[in-house]
Amino acid sequence: MTTLITGATGKLGGLTTGHLLDRVPATEVAVSVRDPAKAAALAAKGVDVRRGDFDRPEELDFTGVDRLLLISADGPDDVRITKQAAAVRAARDAGVGHIAYTSVVDAPTTPIGFARVHRATEEVIAASGIPYTFLRNAMYHENYTLPLAAAYERGALISAAGDGGNATASRDDLALAAAVVLSTDGHENTAYELTGPRAWTFAELAALASRATGKPLAHQEVRPVDYLAELRAGGVPDFLAELFVDHHAHIRDGVLSTVRPDLEELVGRPLTTIEQAVRVSLT
Structure with a gap:
């Protein structure tokens, strides 16, 4: 049994x-990476390190997997869709027996x-x-805890999400779930909705940061247009800034607030709770 991770x-x-x-x-693990030199430590353990770049799908090596x-992948939406569809075709042509794909929670129906x-890639895989497993991941805790230090420098945690909840999960918990699916049977043609244990608001996040550090952090709610301007002023590229504003709008509407049992x-x-993630990030 060979399992490959891109x-x-x-x-x-x-x-x-x-x-x-x-x-x-x-010896049962393979990895596909752009720069094999960066995976030297894995190669030293006996992992099969293969060069693989989604920009060159004809070179992807999924033989024996x-x-x-x-x-x-990262990048603009249309580029990601094209790259990932090509990777799926390469997997099919190589005779891969099972694909697990890191998707997003409620991919078929979410307005995010x-x-x-993810919706397009799931459709190509199906x-x-x-046989497939869709790992529909919630947003990572770390997407919100790592910027807290910058929020302290700015003097406030800024959001345009109102009092909407966000049921985030730790990246490590989601990684463990993926490893479980890859190493056990019974997950074929299944979609898992993988969220954290509770939904939190940005006001709560600021309060958790204040508690962890002993230094108050205010939460400042702004209009979407002002949040977009703040992001652009901070050097965030336009396509990402617009993505973040869209994301906050859907948090405000409760799109990401539902907690599911699948991950646990x-x-x-x-x-891992958001409280634990905040403490790790700030202390």
Whole structure:
């Protein structure tokens, strides 16, 4: 049994590879990375390191792979859709037995703008005839805890999400769930909705930061147009700034507030809370 992980030198891919190596022998693990030199430590453990770049799908090497974790690529939506569809075709042509794909929570129905990438990729995978598992990940805790230090420098945590809740999960918990799916049977043609243990608001996040540091952090609610201007002034590229504003609008509307049991059931232990993530980030 050979299991291959794409993007294994990235944050989610690296964590998933680590958890998988805790569960199966290194000789049963392969990784596909743009720069094999960055995976030298994995090669030293006996992992099969293959050069793979989604920009060159004709060079993707999925031969002999029984289970493939396809970690979604970065970049503009249309580029991602094209790259990921090409990777799925490469997997089909190589005879891959099972694809797990890192999607987004409620991919088929959510109004969140960037979900169209995941929706399109899920459709390509389902049409390929390869047995699949869709790992529909919630937003990461870390997307919101890492910017807290900058919020202190600015003097406030700024949002345009109102009092909407966000049921985020830790990247490591989501990585462990992926490793469980890759190393156990019974997940074929299944979609898991993977959220954290509770939904929190940005006002709560500011309060948690204040509690963790002993230094008050205000929460400042702004209009979407002002949030967009703030992001642009901070040097965020336009397509990302617009994505963030769209994201906050859907948080405000409650789109990301539903808590599901799938993640805790897969990992088999209590999930990392937003409180724990804030403490790790700031202390």
